[in-house]
Amino acid sequence: MDDLLTSVRPRTILAEGAVWLPGFVLSEAQALHQAIAQVSAQAPFRHFRTRMGPMSAAMTSCGACGWVADPSGYRYSRTDPQTGQSWPAMPDALRHLAVLAAAEAGYAAFDPASCLINRYGPGAKMGLHEDRDEGMPEAPVVSVSLGVPARFSFGGLRRTDPKRIIELLDGDVVVWGGGSRFAWHGVSPIRETFHQQTGAMRYNLTFRAINAALFRP
Numbered sequence: 001m002d003d004l005l006t007s008v009r010p011r012t013i014l015a016e017g018a019v020w021l022p023g024f025v026l027s028e029a030q031a032l033h034q035a036i037a038q039v040s041a042q043a044p045f046r047h048f049r050t051r052m053g054p055m056s057a058a059m060t061s062c063g064a065c066g067w068v069a070d071p072s073g074y075r076y077s078r079t080d081p082q083t084g085q086s087w088p089a090m091p092d093a094l095r096h097l098a099v100l101a102a103a104e105a106g107y108a109a110f111d112p113a114s115c116l117i118n119r120y121g122p123g124a125k126m127g128l129h130e131d132r133d134e135g136m137p138e139a140p141v142v143s144v145s146l147g148v149p150a151r152f153s154f155g156g157l158r159r160t161d162p163k164r165i166i167e168l169l170d171g172d173v174v175v176w177g178g179g180s181r182f183a184w185h186g187v188s189p190i191r192e193t194f195h196q197q198t199g200a201m202r203y204n205l206t207f208r209a210i211n212a213a214l215f216r217p
C-alpha cells in the first residue's frame with residue numbers, strides 16, 4: 001500500500017530549493033504522535049493572541065527556543081510564556097526524522113534549534129506568510145504533516161506570485177530552502193474529516209535552524 005501511494009504521489013520539486021516528499025515519515029507516525037504527546041504534556045497547546053485576534057491553530061514548541069506571539073509581535077523565546085519554563089527538549093525521534101528529510105531534499109547537516117507544532121481543528125487555517133524570523137537563510141524549513149489532509153499553498157518570493165496548491169496528507173514532508181527559503185505559503189481552512197490516529201485534527205511540525213543571537217529570554 002505504501003509503495004502504491006508513493007508511486008502515485010512521487011516526490012515533487014515545487015520550486016527551486018523546495019521539495020515535497022509524500023509519505024516520507026508515514027512509517028514513523030506512531031513515534032511522532034508519542035513525541036507530540038510528550039511535548040504537549042509539558043508545554044500545552046495554546047492559541048496565541050496576535051494583533052489580529054487569536055490564531056485558529058493551537059501551538060506549542062520544543063527545542064532550544066520556541067515561537068511565541070502576542071499583540072506586540074512574534075519572536076523566538078527560550079521560555080514558554082505560559083509556564084515560565086524552558087521549552088521541552090526536542091525528542092531525538094523528531095530531530096532524527098527532520099535531519100533525514102532535509103538530507104533527502106538536498107540539505108546536508110541540518111541542525112534544527114526548534115520545532116514549532118501546530119494543531120489545526122476543522123476550520124483552522126494559516127494565512128499566507130513567509131518564515132522570516134530565524135536569521136539562518138542558508139538553512140531550510142522542514143515541515144511534517146500528520147492527521148487529516150490540508151490544502152497547502154506554496155508561492156514565490158512576492159506575496160502575489162502564483163501559488164501551487166497541494167494536498168498534504170498524513171506523513172507528508174515539505175522542505176523549502178535555497179531560492180525558496182522565503183517563499184510565501186499558507187494553509188486553507190481544514191475540512192471536517194476523520195483520521196484514524198488524530199480524529200478531526202491535523203498536526204504540522206516545522207523544524208527550523210535559528211540564529212541563537214535572536215533568541216529572547
Ligand SMILES: O=C(O)CCC(=O)C(=O)O
Nearest residue numbers: 116118131152187204206
Ligand atoms: O501547517 C503547515 O503546513 C504550515 C505551517 C507553517 O507555515 C508555519 O508554522 O510557519
Ligand SMILES: [Fe+2]
Nearest residue numbers: 129130131185
Ligand atoms: Fe510558515
